[in-house]
Amino acid sequence: MMDVIITPHARYRAVKRLMINRELADDWIRSSVKRAKYIADVVSEKGNPGKLYAHEKVTFVLSKDERAVLTLYQDCNPASAIRQKVESVTQKELRKVERKERKCQREAKIAKLELAVERAACLLRAEKTRSESVKLAMAARVAAIDQYFEQLDQDIAEVQAEKRRVAKAVAAYMI
Numbered sequence: 001m002m003d004v005i006i007t008p009h010a011r012y013r014a015v016k017r018l019m020i021n022r023e024l025a026d027d028w029i030r031s032s033v034k035r036a037k038y039i040a041d042v043v044s045e046k047g048n049p050g051k052l053y054a055h056e057k058v059t060f061v062l063s064k065d066e067r068a069v070l071t072l073y074q075d076c077n078p079a080s081a082i083r084q085k086v087e088s089v090t091q092k093e094l095r096k097v098e099r100k101e102r103k104c105q106r107e108a109k110i111a112k113l114e115l116a117v118e119r120a121a122c123l124l125r126a127e128k129t130r131s132e133s134v135k136l137a138m139a140a141r142v143a144a145i146d147q148y149f150e151q152l153d154q155d156i157a158e159v160q161a162e163k164r165r166v167a168k169a170v171a172a173y174m175i
Helices: 008-018 025-035 080-128 132-174
Strands: 037-043 049-055 058-063 068-074
Touching: 008 025, 008 068, 025 049, 025 058, 025 068, 037 080, 037 132, 049 132, 058 132, 080 132
Parallel strands: none
Antiparallel strands: 037 049, 049 058, 058 068
């Protein structure tokens, strides 16, 4: 991992949450990120993609290209006696959620492409016809398709939120 950029937010979190000296915060974050272990790709609550890393009870969220540390937070380490078993279970759960995310995205992409064709056909039919009832029916169908697009996006966002929660749980056990 090359030299990373430390965002002001990440610096602020290191000083406030981890009690790191402000002058040493950037160097401490860089050295910790270099030793951190990759956990998963995550999407923030605001929809921004990132990569989750963990090292010594601290979880780091880096930008998708791994050039900037966006934020960090402290986790508590579980008991080491059951760590391997719990880590195995959490890894399986993370893989399951990742498969679910890929499946949901693939199905949504295919559905959107098919519906885009149907939407275009409805718009064309509405434009060609002189019948007012057909125009209204086509407008209603286009509105329904648009609403379904929004529902597909919400479904993907829910799966990404679930993956984010599972990835954070995995990070708590892997530190």
